[in-house]
Amino acid sequence: MIDIKGPDLCHCLAARRAARHMTRLYDRQLASAGLSTSQFSLLALVETHPGISIPDLAVRMVMERTTLLRAIKPMREQGWLLSEALGAKSALAFTVSETGAAKLREAEPYWKAAQKEFEAQAGRQRAVQLRNELLDLVFAA
Known part of the structure; x- marks a missing residue:
């Protein structure tokens, strides 16, 4: 454990460090499937919510819409990902294509390996508790 003082007292800095640590771990595992953590998460969310709009996906990802659009483009x-126009405002609804679903299936074992690796580092119960607390914090606001 490090001596917590000065900048280390900042909750935001601690959360950002943890996020970078987790992203590196998942990116390393998912690289074998040719996906980044963000790409895997986006594909999985769209597959779970077919026809999701950019505003709704941005809320679920806790991302700015313009950042999300840049992430979706490749x-x-x-x-x-396939898109379909929603109404007259040129809004888009997204679904996962057959190719995208195949990519998710290819990546799933690597995602599971990342989950297992993190749970080995943190302990399964602690990892689940941390995830639940983070989701509660983000979506309770």
Whole structure:
């Protein structure tokens, strides 16, 4: 354990460090499937919520819409995500293509390996508790 003082007392800095640590772990595992953690998460969320709009996906990802659009662009170009116009406002609804679903199936064992690796580091019960607390914090606001 480090001596917690000065900048280490900052909750935001601690959360950002933890996020970078987790992202590195998951990116390392998912690289074998040719996906980043963000790409895997986006594909999985769209697959779980077919027809999801950009605003709704942005809320679920806790991302700015413009950042989300930039993240989605290469996945549309790869053919992993399909879009359909919603109404007159040029809003889009997204679904996972067959190619995207195949990519998710290819990546799932690597995602499971990342889950297992993190649970080995943190302990399963602690990892589950941490995830639940983080989700509660983010979505309770």
